[in-house]
Amino acid sequence: MSKLWGGRFEKESDPLFKAFNDSLRFDYRLIREDVEGSVAWAKAISRAGILSTDELAKLTAALVEVLKEAPSGEAGPPVDATDEDVHSFVESRLVAKVGQLGKKLHTGRSRNDQVATDLRLWTRAAIDERVKELKAAALSLVGLAERSGEVIIPGFTHLQRAQPVVLGHWALAYVEMLERDMARFSDARKRVNVCPLGSGALAGTAFNIDRAALAKDLGFDAPTRNSLDGVSDRDFVIETLAASALCATHLSRIAEDLIIYSTDEFGLVEMDDGVTSGSSLMPQKKNPDACELLRGKCGRIVGALTGMLVAVKGLPLAYNKDMQEDKEPLFDAMDNLSMCLRMLVRVIDGLVVKAERARVAAMGGYSNSTDLADYLVDKGVPFRDAHEMAGKIVRVAIEKKCMIEALPIAEMKKIAPQVEEDVVKRLTPEAVVGRRAVFGGTAPVRVKEAVVAARGRLS
């Protein structure tokens, strides 16, 4: 079909301009939403007296057929399609089916309110999918906490062994992050779920459209309140990308932990063969590629967010073609985040925890020093002095190349006379984690409760 806007032009488009300007190649992904919005719009203009009941029925049937006959949004447009964008594509197919009647559909509508509506419909569905995937990822971490929750691993600060924690506590820390991500997506959804259709090009449609009914037909909570804002607001894209970027950042942190923990040097966990790869040269290698990509894909998702922020910065009201740049980063970010979330489940479900090795690692690094100080506090020593004495004892142990609890009691007494035989049982990793029984702490009793609570929230 000829262009939607050819009337006032004498010359054809420059071919390079056409290639530059056309968006069909990527916005074809919105075909389902474009048809859905068009069906609702047909209904809205028939309520306004522009279409008869018969015309509405014919248009609706034809639109449904257009969708049925077209390749899916994911498959991409037919190779021979030369339409400018998905809106032109649908309209030209419609006119090919029902002729003059098809030309009535665009009455009172602009591609400006149309594309904003399509993209909101798409984003709403994408958010719902991401929330589901986040829930599955969080549940897989809860599963890990359940099956290996009491395994003691070193806890790190500055990536130096700090104090032992149980693995379940580590897993549930990420569950907290993923739950906040779910909440952020759900919150963004509230502002996604309003209907710009009826805003026209910018000033509001001149026809008597019941926008509340139209919004309802498309499952939106309400129509947008201001037509200028309705066609030019891309906050909903930015908010969705912001939630995605933070989520991807969390995934990069889990991935990094696992990459480090699975090295020979740390040896706390081993990844399943199915999510690792080998080297074409070095026969011994087992590389954590899945986790490295979980870490690496964060870059493009954060890039999508910053790209959109910059694209919108300084745009005058209302619609500008710059806004066409919203789709590719949004689609790319959503596709990749989806893959990351699904990949994480595979990584976590296949994780083998090396409990013995982890316990030994947790005992090293003098990570029970705090507990020696706490022990002295229990014997009446003020904490500052206890810290000093424990530090001196650690130094002796370092000199003797042994653990604190391997020092003779007499040796410790020289520095801290309050030390008795009972110190030894206070310094085991089990005792150390067990004493952190405060709400939110790593004691196995608390972690068990936390597992139950997290499962309850997630199901």
Ligand code: ARG
């Ligand atoms: N392809 C355009 C976009 O994605 C559709 C809206 C075009 N509107 C216009 N006035 N040219 O933004």
